[in-house]
């Protein structure tokens with residue numbers, strides 16, 4: 001299996017947008033020969049080039065909500081996903097499918113929306129079959145004013161989910177039942193809570209309620225308290241240790257900018 005995850009940014013929130021202390025380009029998920037770019041925040045385009053990834057291969061675009069650290073580079077990513085934009089008569093080639101919220105659709109230029117084959121307005125609970133892979137919207141509780149969702153890919157050999165930005169809630173664990181690999185946006189360390197995001201101590205009991213247990217947890221989208229302008233040190237390694245000690249998950253991986261992970265090595 002050649003499936004892979006490429007971290008184009010392990011940072012989240014405005015301080016990383018400003019400093020790029022950790023990049024904010026989202027990540028690539030390559031599965032069944034399909035390349036998806038998920039949450040292309042500021043610098044996504046630059047990171048693709050920096051980490052020697054090919055934007056032309058992207059055919060699935062996912063933006064989970066209308067925050068700038070998730071959608072900023074989407075126009076550039078769509079435009080860069082084709083070598084030739086139009087024919088001699090200015091007929092634009094259509095390619096790719098965009099999965100996002102209505103709010104994000106309204107933020108993307110008409111010009112770029114017209115380049116896509118399909119635009120899917122998505123929310124928690126929605127399902128879509130894309131080339132034999134079931135894609136499911138998971139619930140996220142994040143901003144009071146912006147709609148948002150997480151996303152789960154059910155493949156034959158494994159299932160991968162991405163929480164997006166969220167708090168924990170009643171059904172948080174249930175919706176990841178059967179998931180092998182979970183990508184978790186973990187903005188803050190230990191017990192440093194935040195109204196709209198997760199911290200480690202809050203999420204641990206919910207991770208332990210996922211049944212059967214995950215094979216692998218990838219933590220990412222670290223905020224400035226975790227590592228950056230407002231943190232005394234990089235708290236990421238201590239959070240990995242804590243998660244290893246206090247959860248039933250076999251593999252805990254911290255995202256780093258440019259990290260490439262082979263799915264084969266993540267599932268048991």
Ligand SMILES: [Zn+2]
Nearest residue numbers: 012013069165
């Ligand atoms: Zn975010």
Ligand SMILES: [Zn+2]
Nearest residue numbers: 065067142165
């Ligand atoms: Zn957000």
